[in-house]
Amino acid sequence: MRFNPPTSWPDVPAGWMPPVGWMPNPSWPPAPAAWPFWLSDDGQPLPVTFAPDVPAWDPRAVVQSGSPSAAGTWPLAAPPVSDDALHARRRALVMFGIGVAAFLVGAVSAILAGRSSSGGWIWTGGMIVGAGLFVRSLVQYRATRTAGPAKPRSVALVALGLLVCVGTGVGALVSVVNPPQVPHEAGSCWTTLKGDSIQAVPCSGNHQYKVTQLVDDQAACPDASVFYVTLDSGKIGCLVDD
Structure with missing residues:
Protein backbone atom coordinates (compact mmCIF):
# COMPACT_ATOMS: atom_id res chain seq x y z
CA MET A 1 0.00 0.00 0.00
CA ARG A 2 1.06 3.61 -0.36
CA PHE A 3 0.23 6.95 1.20
CA ASN A 4 -2.01 9.24 -0.86
CA PRO A 5 -1.94 12.83 0.47
CA PRO A 6 -4.63 15.30 -0.63
CA THR A 7 -3.75 17.31 -3.71
CA SER A 8 -3.80 20.50 -1.62
CA TRP A 9 -0.97 19.16 0.57
CA PRO A 10 2.73 19.23 -0.39
CA ASP A 11 4.03 16.28 -2.37
CA VAL A 12 5.76 13.53 -0.44
CA PRO A 13 8.76 11.43 -1.51
CA ALA A 14 7.95 8.16 -3.21
CA GLY A 15 7.38 5.41 -0.67
CA TRP A 16 7.11 7.79 2.28
CA MET A 17 4.53 6.94 4.95
CA PRO A 18 3.54 9.03 7.96
CA PRO A 19 5.04 7.61 11.13
CA VAL A 20 2.75 6.80 14.03
CA GLY A 21 1.74 10.01 15.76
CA TRP A 22 2.55 12.24 12.76
CA MET A 23 0.26 15.24 12.29
CA PRO A 24 -0.11 17.45 9.19
CA ASN A 25 1.02 21.04 9.37
CA PRO A 26 -1.86 23.18 10.72
CA SER A 27 -1.28 25.65 7.90
CA TRP A 28 -2.23 23.05 5.28
CA PRO A 29 -5.81 23.08 3.99
CA PRO A 30 -8.08 20.44 5.53
CA ALA A 31 -8.39 17.20 3.62
CA PRO A 32 -11.60 16.70 1.62
CA ALA A 33 -14.27 14.63 3.31
CA ALA A 34 -13.73 10.86 2.99
CA TRP A 35 -10.39 11.40 1.26
CA PRO A 36 -8.66 8.05 0.55
CA PHE A 37 -5.34 8.48 2.37
CA TRP A 38 -4.27 4.94 1.57
CA LEU A 39 -4.18 3.19 -1.79
CA SER A 40 -3.36 -0.36 -2.75
CA ASP A 41 -0.46 -1.09 -5.08
CA ASP A 42 -2.88 -0.99 -8.01
CA GLY A 43 -4.26 2.41 -6.95
CA GLN A 44 -7.51 1.27 -5.29
CA PRO A 45 -8.61 3.02 -2.06
CA LEU A 46 -8.11 0.92 1.05
CA PRO A 47 -10.78 0.94 3.76
CA VAL A 48 -9.84 2.33 7.13
CA THR A 49 -11.17 1.89 10.64
CA PHE A 50 -13.37 4.42 12.39
CA ALA A 51 -11.37 5.16 15.52
CA PRO A 52 -11.43 8.60 17.17
CA ASP A 53 -7.85 8.26 18.43
CA VAL A 54 -6.39 7.10 15.09
CA PRO A 55 -6.62 9.64 12.23
CA ALA A 56 -7.23 8.41 8.71
CA TRP A 57 -3.66 9.28 7.61
CA ASP A 58 -2.16 7.07 10.33
CA PRO A 59 -0.99 3.71 8.90
CA ARG A 60 -2.72 1.98 11.82
CA ALA A 61 -6.06 3.12 10.39
CA VAL A 62 -5.78 0.73 7.45
CA VAL A 63 -7.80 -2.44 8.02
CA GLN A 64 -5.32 -5.27 8.33
CA SER A 65 -7.54 -8.11 9.52
CA GLY A 66 -10.81 -9.67 8.51
CA SER A 67 -12.04 -11.73 5.62
CA PRO A 68 -11.77 -10.48 2.06
CA SER A 69 -15.07 -9.46 0.54
CA ALA A 70 -16.42 -10.78 -2.71
CA ALA A 71 -14.74 -7.92 -4.54
CA GLY A 72 -11.36 -8.96 -3.15
CA THR A 73 -10.85 -5.90 -0.93
CA TRP A 74 -10.83 -5.74 2.83
CA PRO A 75 -14.22 -4.85 4.32
CA LEU A 76 -14.77 -1.62 6.20
CA ALA A 77 -14.69 -1.96 9.96
CA ALA A 78 -17.92 -1.18 11.77
CA PRO A 79 -17.96 2.17 13.54
CA PRO A 80 -17.38 1.88 17.29
CA VAL A 81 -20.38 1.88 19.58
CA SER A 82 -20.55 5.05 21.65
CA ASP A 83 -20.87 4.91 25.41
CA ASP A 84 -23.89 7.20 25.20
CA ALA A 85 -25.76 4.65 23.06
CA LEU A 86 -24.95 1.83 25.47
CA HIS A 87 -26.02 3.88 28.48
CA ALA A 88 -29.25 4.90 26.74
CA ARG A 89 -29.99 1.24 26.00
CA ARG A 90 -29.43 0.30 29.63
CA ARG A 91 -31.73 3.13 30.75
CA ALA A 92 -34.40 1.87 28.37
CA LEU A 93 -34.17 -1.64 29.82
CA VAL A 94 -34.32 -0.29 33.38
CA MET A 95 -37.37 1.78 32.46
CA PHE A 96 -38.99 -1.32 30.98
CA GLY A 97 -38.34 -3.22 34.23
CA ILE A 98 -39.93 -0.42 36.27
CA GLY A 99 -42.90 -0.49 33.90
CA VAL A 100 -43.30 -4.24 34.42
CA ALA A 101 -43.22 -3.78 38.21
CA ALA A 102 -45.77 -0.94 38.13
CA PHE A 103 -48.06 -2.88 35.81
CA LEU A 104 -47.95 -6.04 37.93
CA VAL A 105 -48.57 -4.15 41.18
CA GLY A 106 -51.58 -2.43 39.62
CA ALA A 107 -52.92 -5.63 38.07
CA VAL A 108 -52.58 -7.77 41.20
CA SER A 109 -54.11 -5.00 43.33
CA ALA A 110 -57.01 -4.71 40.88
CA ILE A 111 -57.62 -8.47 41.09
CA LEU A 112 -57.69 -8.39 44.89
CA ALA A 113 -59.75 -5.20 45.09
CA GLY A 114 -62.19 -6.50 42.47
CA ARG A 115 -63.34 -9.05 45.02
CA SER A 116 -64.37 -6.36 47.49
CA SER A 117 -67.24 -3.92 47.49
CA SER A 118 -65.02 -1.01 46.49
CA GLY A 119 -64.09 -2.61 43.18
CA GLY A 120 -60.69 -2.55 41.54
CA TRP A 121 -60.97 0.23 38.98
CA ILE A 122 -58.76 2.61 40.93
CA TRP A 123 -55.88 0.13 40.81
CA THR A 124 -55.91 0.00 37.03
CA GLY A 125 -54.01 3.30 37.24
CA GLY A 126 -50.87 1.30 38.00
CA MET A 127 -51.46 -0.72 34.85
CA ILE A 128 -51.79 2.48 32.82
CA VAL A 129 -48.56 3.88 34.29
CA GLY A 130 -46.77 0.62 33.50
CA ALA A 131 -48.06 0.62 29.92
CA GLY A 132 -46.86 4.21 29.50
CA LEU A 133 -43.38 3.21 30.66
CA PHE A 134 -43.45 0.33 28.17
CA VAL A 135 -44.02 2.78 25.31
CA ARG A 136 -41.35 5.21 26.52
CA SER A 137 -38.78 2.44 26.93
CA LEU A 138 -39.55 1.13 23.44
CA VAL A 139 -39.08 4.57 21.88
CA GLN A 140 -35.84 5.08 23.79
CA TYR A 141 -34.59 1.61 22.86
CA ARG A 142 -35.28 2.16 19.15
CA ALA A 143 -33.17 5.31 19.34
CA THR A 144 -30.16 3.17 20.34
CA ARG A 145 -30.05 1.00 17.23
CA THR A 146 -26.50 2.23 16.64
CA ALA A 147 -25.49 0.09 19.62
CA GLY A 148 -26.05 -3.00 17.50
CA PRO A 149 -28.50 -5.88 17.86
CA ALA A 150 -29.97 -6.63 21.26
CA LYS A 151 -28.52 -9.43 23.34
CA PRO A 152 -30.58 -12.65 23.29
CA ARG A 153 -30.90 -12.56 27.07
CA SER A 154 -32.36 -9.05 26.96
CA VAL A 155 -34.82 -10.09 24.26
CA ALA A 156 -35.89 -13.13 26.30
CA LEU A 157 -36.41 -11.07 29.47
CA GLN A 181 -70.92 -13.17 42.63
CA VAL A 182 -71.67 -13.54 46.32
CA PRO A 183 -74.53 -15.96 47.09
CA HIS A 184 -77.55 -14.43 48.86
CA GLU A 185 -78.08 -16.90 51.67
CA ALA A 186 -77.86 -17.29 55.42
CA GLY A 187 -74.35 -16.41 56.53
CA SER A 188 -73.74 -13.99 53.63
CA CYS A 189 -72.12 -10.64 54.43
CA TRP A 190 -73.32 -7.20 53.35
CA THR A 191 -72.21 -3.59 53.36
CA THR A 192 -73.88 -0.27 52.69
CA LEU A 193 -73.01 1.77 49.64
CA LYS A 194 -73.66 5.41 48.83
CA GLY A 195 -77.24 6.33 49.50
CA ASP A 196 -79.56 3.71 50.92
CA SER A 197 -78.37 0.76 48.82
CA ILE A 198 -76.79 -2.35 50.26
CA GLN A 199 -74.63 -4.96 48.57
CA ALA A 200 -73.49 -8.50 49.30
CA VAL A 201 -69.71 -8.78 49.65
CA PRO A 202 -67.28 -11.59 50.49
CA CYS A 203 -67.10 -12.18 54.22
CA SER A 204 -63.30 -12.25 53.93
CA GLY A 205 -63.35 -8.54 53.07
CA ASN A 206 -64.70 -5.45 54.77
CA HIS A 207 -68.39 -5.74 55.62
CA GLN A 208 -70.87 -4.40 58.17
CA TYR A 209 -73.67 -6.93 58.41
CA LYS A 210 -74.35 -10.63 58.17
CA VAL A 211 -77.54 -12.52 57.34
CA THR A 212 -78.27 -14.73 60.33
CA GLN A 213 -81.68 -16.04 59.35
CA LEU A 214 -83.99 -16.36 56.34
CA VAL A 215 -87.69 -15.74 56.95
CA ASP A 216 -90.80 -15.16 54.89
CA ASP A 217 -91.89 -12.09 56.85
CA GLN A 218 -89.70 -9.31 58.19
CA ALA A 219 -91.62 -9.42 61.46
CA ALA A 220 -90.14 -12.85 62.06
CA CYS A 221 -86.59 -11.46 62.27
CA PRO A 222 -85.08 -11.67 65.77
CA ASP A 223 -84.75 -8.58 67.93
CA ALA A 224 -80.99 -8.48 67.30
CA SER A 225 -81.57 -7.70 63.62
CA VAL A 226 -80.86 -4.07 62.81
CA PHE A 227 -82.84 -4.34 59.58
CA TYR A 228 -83.48 -6.77 56.77
CA VAL A 229 -82.82 -7.26 53.07
CA THR A 230 -84.97 -8.87 50.40
CA LEU A 231 -82.94 -11.58 48.66
CA ASP A 232 -83.15 -12.76 45.04
CA SER A 233 -85.01 -15.85 46.19
CA GLY A 234 -87.78 -13.70 47.64
CA LYS A 235 -86.81 -14.58 51.18
CA ILE A 236 -86.15 -11.96 53.83
CA GLY A 237 -82.60 -11.91 55.19
CA CYS A 238 -82.32 -10.75 58.78
CA LEU A 239 -79.18 -8.62 59.18
CA VAL A 240 -77.14 -8.17 62.32
CA ASP A 241 -74.03 -6.09 62.92
CA ASP A 242 -70.88 -8.06 62.25
Whole structure:
Protein backbone atom coordinates (compact mmCIF):
# COMPACT_ATOMS: atom_id res chain seq x y z
CA MET A 1 0.00 0.00 0.00
CA ARG A 2 1.06 3.61 -0.36
CA PHE A 3 0.23 6.95 1.20
CA ASN A 4 -2.01 9.24 -0.86
CA PRO A 5 -1.94 12.83 0.47
CA PRO A 6 -4.63 15.30 -0.63
CA THR A 7 -3.75 17.31 -3.71
CA SER A 8 -3.80 20.50 -1.62
CA TRP A 9 -0.97 19.16 0.57
CA PRO A 10 2.73 19.23 -0.39
CA ASP A 11 4.03 16.28 -2.37
CA VAL A 12 5.76 13.53 -0.44
CA PRO A 13 8.76 11.43 -1.51
CA ALA A 14 7.95 8.16 -3.21
CA GLY A 15 7.38 5.41 -0.67
CA TRP A 16 7.11 7.79 2.28
CA MET A 17 4.53 6.94 4.95
CA PRO A 18 3.54 9.03 7.96
CA PRO A 19 5.04 7.61 11.13
CA VAL A 20 2.75 6.80 14.03
CA GLY A 21 1.74 10.01 15.76
CA TRP A 22 2.55 12.24 12.76
CA MET A 23 0.26 15.24 12.29
CA PRO A 24 -0.11 17.45 9.19
CA ASN A 25 1.02 21.04 9.37
CA PRO A 26 -1.86 23.18 10.72
CA SER A 27 -1.28 25.65 7.90
CA TRP A 28 -2.23 23.05 5.28
CA PRO A 29 -5.81 23.08 3.99
CA PRO A 30 -8.08 20.44 5.53
CA ALA A 31 -8.39 17.20 3.62
CA PRO A 32 -11.60 16.70 1.62
CA ALA A 33 -14.27 14.63 3.31
CA ALA A 34 -13.73 10.86 2.99
CA TRP A 35 -10.39 11.40 1.26
CA PRO A 36 -8.66 8.05 0.55
CA PHE A 37 -5.34 8.48 2.37
CA TRP A 38 -4.27 4.94 1.57
CA LEU A 39 -4.18 3.19 -1.79
CA SER A 40 -3.36 -0.36 -2.75
CA ASP A 41 -0.46 -1.09 -5.08
CA ASP A 42 -2.88 -0.99 -8.01
CA GLY A 43 -4.26 2.41 -6.95
CA GLN A 44 -7.51 1.27 -5.29
CA PRO A 45 -8.61 3.02 -2.06
CA LEU A 46 -8.11 0.92 1.05
CA PRO A 47 -10.78 0.94 3.76
CA VAL A 48 -9.84 2.33 7.13
CA THR A 49 -11.17 1.89 10.64
CA PHE A 50 -13.37 4.42 12.39
CA ALA A 51 -11.37 5.16 15.52
CA PRO A 52 -11.43 8.60 17.17
CA ASP A 53 -7.85 8.26 18.43
CA VAL A 54 -6.39 7.10 15.09
CA PRO A 55 -6.62 9.64 12.23
CA ALA A 56 -7.23 8.41 8.71
CA TRP A 57 -3.66 9.28 7.61
CA ASP A 58 -2.16 7.07 10.33
CA PRO A 59 -0.99 3.71 8.90
CA ARG A 60 -2.72 1.98 11.82
CA ALA A 61 -6.06 3.12 10.39
CA VAL A 62 -5.78 0.73 7.45
CA VAL A 63 -7.80 -2.44 8.02
CA GLN A 64 -5.32 -5.27 8.33
CA SER A 65 -7.54 -8.11 9.52
CA GLY A 66 -10.81 -9.67 8.51
CA SER A 67 -12.04 -11.73 5.62
CA PRO A 68 -11.77 -10.48 2.06
CA SER A 69 -15.07 -9.46 0.54
CA ALA A 70 -16.42 -10.78 -2.71
CA ALA A 71 -14.74 -7.92 -4.54
CA GLY A 72 -11.36 -8.96 -3.15
CA THR A 73 -10.85 -5.90 -0.93
CA TRP A 74 -10.83 -5.74 2.83
CA PRO A 75 -14.22 -4.85 4.32
CA LEU A 76 -14.77 -1.62 6.20
CA ALA A 77 -14.69 -1.96 9.96
CA ALA A 78 -17.92 -1.18 11.77
CA PRO A 79 -17.96 2.17 13.54
CA PRO A 80 -17.38 1.88 17.29
CA VAL A 81 -20.38 1.88 19.58
CA SER A 82 -20.55 5.05 21.65
CA ASP A 83 -20.87 4.91 25.41
CA ASP A 84 -23.89 7.20 25.20
CA ALA A 85 -25.76 4.65 23.06
CA LEU A 86 -24.95 1.83 25.47
CA HIS A 87 -26.02 3.88 28.48
CA ALA A 88 -29.25 4.90 26.74
CA ARG A 89 -29.99 1.24 26.00
CA ARG A 90 -29.43 0.30 29.63
CA ARG A 91 -31.73 3.13 30.75
CA ALA A 92 -34.40 1.87 28.37
CA LEU A 93 -34.17 -1.64 29.82
CA VAL A 94 -34.32 -0.29 33.38
CA MET A 95 -37.37 1.78 32.46
CA PHE A 96 -38.99 -1.32 30.98
CA GLY A 97 -38.34 -3.22 34.23
CA ILE A 98 -39.93 -0.42 36.27
CA GLY A 99 -42.90 -0.49 33.90
CA VAL A 100 -43.30 -4.24 34.42
CA ALA A 101 -43.22 -3.78 38.21
CA ALA A 102 -45.77 -0.94 38.13
CA PHE A 103 -48.06 -2.88 35.81
CA LEU A 104 -47.95 -6.04 37.93
CA VAL A 105 -48.57 -4.15 41.18
CA GLY A 106 -51.58 -2.43 39.62
CA ALA A 107 -52.92 -5.63 38.07
CA VAL A 108 -52.58 -7.77 41.20
CA SER A 109 -54.11 -5.00 43.33
CA ALA A 110 -57.01 -4.71 40.88
CA ILE A 111 -57.62 -8.47 41.09
CA LEU A 112 -57.69 -8.39 44.89
CA ALA A 113 -59.75 -5.20 45.09
CA GLY A 114 -62.19 -6.50 42.47
CA ARG A 115 -63.34 -9.05 45.02
CA SER A 116 -64.37 -6.36 47.49
CA SER A 117 -67.24 -3.92 47.49
CA SER A 118 -65.02 -1.01 46.49
CA GLY A 119 -64.09 -2.61 43.18
CA GLY A 120 -60.69 -2.55 41.54
CA TRP A 121 -60.97 0.23 38.98
CA ILE A 122 -58.76 2.61 40.93
CA TRP A 123 -55.88 0.13 40.81
CA THR A 124 -55.91 0.00 37.03
CA GLY A 125 -54.01 3.30 37.24
CA GLY A 126 -50.87 1.30 38.00
CA MET A 127 -51.46 -0.72 34.85
CA ILE A 128 -51.79 2.48 32.82
CA VAL A 129 -48.56 3.88 34.29
CA GLY A 130 -46.77 0.62 33.50
CA ALA A 131 -48.06 0.62 29.92
CA GLY A 132 -46.86 4.21 29.50
CA LEU A 133 -43.38 3.21 30.66
CA PHE A 134 -43.45 0.33 28.17
CA VAL A 135 -44.02 2.78 25.31
CA ARG A 136 -41.35 5.21 26.52
CA SER A 137 -38.78 2.44 26.93
CA LEU A 138 -39.55 1.13 23.44
CA VAL A 139 -39.08 4.57 21.88
CA GLN A 140 -35.84 5.08 23.79
CA TYR A 141 -34.59 1.61 22.86
CA ARG A 142 -35.28 2.16 19.15
CA ALA A 143 -33.17 5.31 19.34
CA THR A 144 -30.16 3.17 20.34
CA ARG A 145 -30.05 1.00 17.23
CA THR A 146 -26.50 2.23 16.64
CA ALA A 147 -25.49 0.09 19.62
CA GLY A 148 -26.05 -3.00 17.50
CA PRO A 149 -28.50 -5.88 17.86
CA ALA A 150 -29.97 -6.63 21.26
CA LYS A 151 -28.52 -9.43 23.34
CA PRO A 152 -30.58 -12.65 23.29
CA ARG A 153 -30.90 -12.56 27.07
CA SER A 154 -32.36 -9.05 26.96
CA VAL A 155 -34.82 -10.09 24.26
CA ALA A 156 -35.89 -13.13 26.30
CA LEU A 157 -36.41 -11.07 29.47
CA VAL A 158 -38.45 -8.45 27.62
CA ALA A 159 -40.61 -11.15 26.00
CA LEU A 160 -41.14 -12.85 29.37
CA GLY A 161 -42.06 -9.55 31.03
CA LEU A 162 -44.60 -8.73 28.32
CA LEU A 163 -46.11 -12.22 28.50
CA VAL A 164 -46.54 -12.04 32.28
CA CYS A 165 -48.04 -8.54 32.06
CA VAL A 166 -50.51 -9.54 29.35
CA GLY A 167 -51.70 -12.56 31.33
CA THR A 168 -52.00 -10.65 34.59
CA GLY A 169 -53.63 -7.68 32.88
CA VAL A 170 -56.33 -9.85 31.32
CA GLY A 171 -57.03 -11.41 34.72
CA ALA A 172 -57.27 -7.96 36.32
CA LEU A 173 -59.71 -6.64 33.74
CA VAL A 174 -61.90 -9.73 34.05
CA SER A 175 -61.89 -9.38 37.84
CA VAL A 176 -62.85 -5.70 37.67
CA VAL A 177 -65.50 -6.00 34.96
CA ASN A 178 -67.01 -9.25 36.25
CA PRO A 179 -66.47 -9.41 40.02
CA PRO A 180 -67.27 -12.74 41.68
CA GLN A 181 -70.92 -13.17 42.63
CA VAL A 182 -71.67 -13.54 46.32
CA PRO A 183 -74.53 -15.96 47.09
CA HIS A 184 -77.55 -14.43 48.86
CA GLU A 185 -78.08 -16.90 51.67
CA ALA A 186 -77.86 -17.29 55.42
CA GLY A 187 -74.35 -16.41 56.53
CA SER A 188 -73.74 -13.99 53.63
CA CYS A 189 -72.12 -10.64 54.43
CA TRP A 190 -73.32 -7.20 53.35
CA THR A 191 -72.21 -3.59 53.36
CA THR A 192 -73.88 -0.27 52.69
CA LEU A 193 -73.01 1.77 49.64
CA LYS A 194 -73.66 5.41 48.83
CA GLY A 195 -77.24 6.33 49.50
CA ASP A 196 -79.56 3.71 50.92
CA SER A 197 -78.37 0.76 48.82
CA ILE A 198 -76.79 -2.35 50.26
CA GLN A 199 -74.63 -4.96 48.57
CA ALA A 200 -73.49 -8.50 49.30
CA VAL A 201 -69.71 -8.78 49.65
CA PRO A 202 -67.28 -11.59 50.49
CA CYS A 203 -67.10 -12.18 54.22
CA SER A 204 -63.30 -12.25 53.93
CA GLY A 205 -63.35 -8.54 53.07
CA ASN A 206 -64.70 -5.45 54.77
CA HIS A 207 -68.39 -5.74 55.62
CA GLN A 208 -70.87 -4.40 58.17
CA TYR A 209 -73.67 -6.93 58.41
CA LYS A 210 -74.35 -10.63 58.17
CA VAL A 211 -77.54 -12.52 57.34
CA THR A 212 -78.27 -14.73 60.33
CA GLN A 213 -81.68 -16.04 59.35
CA LEU A 214 -83.99 -16.36 56.34
CA VAL A 215 -87.69 -15.74 56.95
CA ASP A 216 -90.80 -15.16 54.89
CA ASP A 217 -91.89 -12.09 56.85
CA GLN A 218 -89.70 -9.31 58.19
CA ALA A 219 -91.62 -9.42 61.46
CA ALA A 220 -90.14 -12.85 62.06
CA CYS A 221 -86.59 -11.46 62.27
CA PRO A 222 -85.08 -11.67 65.77
CA ASP A 223 -84.75 -8.58 67.93
CA ALA A 224 -80.99 -8.48 67.30
CA SER A 225 -81.57 -7.70 63.62
CA VAL A 226 -80.86 -4.07 62.81
CA PHE A 227 -82.84 -4.34 59.58
CA TYR A 228 -83.48 -6.77 56.77
CA VAL A 229 -82.82 -7.26 53.07
CA THR A 230 -84.97 -8.87 50.40
CA LEU A 231 -82.94 -11.58 48.66
CA ASP A 232 -83.15 -12.76 45.04
CA SER A 233 -85.01 -15.85 46.19
CA GLY A 234 -87.78 -13.70 47.64
CA LYS A 235 -86.81 -14.58 51.18
CA ILE A 236 -86.15 -11.96 53.83
CA GLY A 237 -82.60 -11.91 55.19
CA CYS A 238 -82.32 -10.75 58.78
CA LEU A 239 -79.18 -8.62 59.18
CA VAL A 240 -77.14 -8.17 62.32
CA ASP A 241 -74.03 -6.09 62.92
CA ASP A 242 -70.88 -8.06 62.25
